[in-house]
Amino acid sequence: MAQDARRQEASPRPEAERPLVEIEGLRKSFAFRPVLRGIDLSLRAGERLALLGANGAGKTTLLRILACLTRPTAGHALVAGLDCVHDAQEVRRLVGFVAHQPYLYEELTALENLLFFARMYGVARGRERALLLLERVGLARRARDRVGSLSRGQLQRLALARALLHGPRLLLLDEAETGLDEAGTALLSTLLAEHMAEGGTLILTTHRPEFALQQADRLVMLKDGRIVYHETVAGLELAQVRRAYQEVVG
C-alpha cells in the first residue's frame, strides 16, 4: 500500500505523455560522502543523452542507479513509469547496460555467455539471436572461445552484444567507445543508429565532446554530483562544447 502510494506520488502523469526516463531529486552517498546531490532529468522515448564530466563527477553512479545495480539514497529514478528500486526486476528487462566491467563469465565461451543471458531475460529464439549478435559485433569466429581469451576491444564488443540481446528500450553506455578500434567505433555507431531506429532511447557517458555531439541530442555535464550544463545539440558547435567541457572538468 505504502509502495503504491509512493509510485502514485512519483508518477502523476498519464502514460502517453510520460517521459521514458524520469529522475527527480536523485541523491546518492557512499558512506555519507555525497556523490549525486540532487539530479532532475527526464528523457522522452527516442531521445539520446550524453553525460560528460570529470572523473568522479557521478556519471557511472547515475547509470548504475538506472540499471538497478545500486540504490539512490533519496529521490526517484523511473523507467517507463517503473521505479528502479521497487520495480527493479521489471526495469532490468527494459534496460541494457554496457559498463566499465563487461559483466561476462570468463570461463564460459562468448556464445555460452550470450545463451546464459538470453535464458535469464527469457529471449525468444535465444540461440538464433545470440548467433546473430555475435555476427553483428564481428565475433562469429570467436563464438566458441572462452571470454577470458578475448582482447579488451573484443570484450567490449561482446558486452555490447549482451546489452542488446533482449532488445532493451533504454540503452546505457558507460564510455563504451573506449578500447574500440576504428572499425569497432563505426560498428558502435551503426548499432546505436539501429537501436534508435527501433524506437530505443540512449544515455551514454563519454570524455569525448566530439563523440557526445555525434551520438546525442542533448548534452548534460555533471560537476560534483550536480548538473551544471544542459543543452540540446542542435546548433551547437564542437568548439563551444569543448570550451564548456574544459570549464567543467578544469
Ligand SMILES: Nc1ncnc2c1ncn2[C@@H]1O[C@H](COP(=O)(O)OP(=O)(O)OP(=O)(O)O)[C@@H](O)[C@H]1O
Ligand atoms: N561503491 C562505491 N563505494 C564508494 N565510493 C564509490 C563507489 N562507487 C563510486 N564511488 C565514488 O563516487 C564518486 C563518483 O564515481 P563515478 O564512478 O560515478 O564517477 P564518474 O563520473 O563515472 O567517473 P569516471 O569518469 O572516472 O568514470 C567517486 O568519487 C567514486 O570514488
